[in-house]
Amino acid sequence: MRELRSICLGILLVLGAFRLTISHEDQPLSKIAIHKAVFALDDNAYIKASPSILGMKGQNSDWLTVEYNSPNPSVGDWIGVFSPSNFSSSTCPAENPRVYPPLLCSAPIKFQYANYSSPQYKSTGKGSLKLQLINQRSDFSFVLFTNGLLNPKVVAVSNKVTFTNPNAPVYPRLAQGKVWNEMTVTWTSGYGINEAEPFVEWGPKGGDRTYSPAGTLTFGRGSMCGAPARTVGWRDPGYIHTGFLRELWPNAMYTYKLGHRLFNGTYIWSSEYQFKASPYPGQDSLQQVIIFGDMGKDEADGSNEYNNFQRGSLNTTRQLIQDLKNIDIVFHIGDICYANGYISQWDQFTAQIEPIASTVPYMIASGNHERDWPGTGSFYGNMDSGGECGTPRTMACSDFV
Numbered sequence: 001m002r003e004l005r006s007i008c009l010g011i012l013l014v015l016g017a018f019r020l021t022i023s024h025e026d027q028p029l030s031k032i033a034i035h036k037a038v039f040a041l042d043d044n045a046y047i048k049a050s051p052s053i054l055g056m057k058g059q060n061s062d063w064l065t066v067e068y069n070s071p072n073p074s075v076g077d078w079i080g081v082f083s084p085s086n087f088s089s090s091t092c093p094a095e096n097p098r099v100y101p102p103l104l105c106s107a108p109i110k111f112q113y114a115n116y117s118s119p120q121y122k123s124t125g126k127g128s129l130k131l132q133l134i135n136q137r138s139d140f141s142f143v144l145f146t147n148g149l150l151n152p153k154v155v156a157v158s159n160k161v162t163f164t165n166p167n168a169p170v171y172p173r174l175a176q177g178k179v180w181n182e183m184t185v186t187w188t189s190g191y192g193i194n195e196a197e198p199f200v201e202w203g204p205k206g207g208d209r210t211y212s213p214a215g216t217l218t219f220g221r222g223s224m225c226g227a228p229a230r231t232v233g234w235r236d237p238g239y240i241h242t243g244f245l246r247e248l249w250p251n252a253m254y255t256y257k258l259g260h261r262l263f264n265g266t267y268i269w270s271s272e273y274q275f276k277a278s279p280y281p282g283q284d285s286l287q288q289v290i291i292f293g294d295m296g297k298d299e300a301d302g303s304n305e306y307n308n309f310q311r312g313s314l315n316t317t318r319q320l321i322q323d324l325k326n327i328d329i330v331f332h333i334g335d336i337c338y339a340n341g342y343i344s345q346w347d348q349f350t351a352q353i354e355p356i357a358s359t360v361p362y363m364i365a366s367g368n369h370e371r372d373w374p375g376t377g378s379f380y381g382n383m384d385s386g387g388e389c390g391t392p393r394t395m396a397c398s399d400f401v
């Protein structure tokens with residue numbers, strides 16, 4: 001028995017070591033040497049995206065079609081999605097005066113190979129892609145590149161695409177407050193404190209409404225600790241708001257909406273969400289708690305060639321959504337979305353978990369992929385956070401530690 005036990009332990013250790021080596025792969029966007037990109041625009045090539053307005057029904061996630069044509073197609077051709085749509089070097093400072101161009105200084109928010117859904121692309125030069133975009137406070141453009149990911153050349157640039165209101169309040173995530181009868185709601189928008197007052201309209205389901213003010217936070221490129229978060233991975237995080245819903249009644253259902261009162265008197269609203277308040281401490285009840293780490297994020301349209309473990313993140317998310325009626329609280333204990341310094345990925349993660357995090361408290365803590373950076377006080381002195389050093393994870397939720 002003891003021998004069997006040690007054999008099992010041995011197998012587990014081997015599996016554990018194997019898992020470690022495959023589960024800490026690089027962020028897929030880091031495979032692109034965007035700072036080496038050069039312009040090689042071809043008048044006979046084109047790329048266009050339609051529709052050019054997304055979210056016409058008020059939704060914050062939408063699909064579009066990108067069609068492209070190149071007179072010199074090759075298997076290494078790829079499509080990069082940029083947001084904001086103006087991705088030229090005029091939008092960011094040079095890292096140092098000796099480095100030039102760079103003609104492009106921001107990584108795309110996602111990418112896909114030109115032949116992904118058009119196997120005939122290499123012979124015909126014609127192709128199309130269906131892509132899913134989320135509302136991320138800015139417009140989008142699509143770029144056809146040739147010459148692979150390591151020495152990319154810009155062949156054609158598309159029209160611009162935008163959501164109806166890019167600044168809209170989006171992706172609410174709940175967290176259990178400091179006391180049992182308090183819930184916090186965190187969300188993202190494009191409205192700063194000089195434009196609007198953020199608040200939560202809420203109350204018992206079917207009952208009177210209350211208005212609670214929300215705070216507003218943001219962070220700048222300068223608070224990142226290194227590359228790529230400070231360089232090609234940087235993207236403006238917008239504004240992160242948190243409201244506090246207090247003196248909740250035990251076990252009661254509440255509904256809530258996110259609001260912004262613009263200083264011209266206009267109100268901007270999110271859709272309506274709901275949650276169930278915590279039980280009274282010690283009350284006889286069954287609480288079902290989900291605890292996990294290392295989930296990651298993935299793209300439903302197949303872009304970014306994610307590693308297998310991140311592919312699994314969509315399955316995990318879908319399963320949690322399916323089981324949501326049986327879940328009271330979620331603890332995501334670290335290694336949240338593996339943005340690894342590509343800040344755009346945080347919005348995409350909060351969009352992915354929205355059905356869960358808007359309905360039950362979604363508590364997070366930092367893992368090495370959010371926090372670690374040499375010389376910044378992290379427990380390990382490695383570079384696993386890609387220069388984030390713990391700041392962008394505030395985009396996700398309130399911490400529980």
Ligand SMILES: [Fe+2]
Nearest residue numbers: 023294335367
């Ligand atoms: Fe991990």
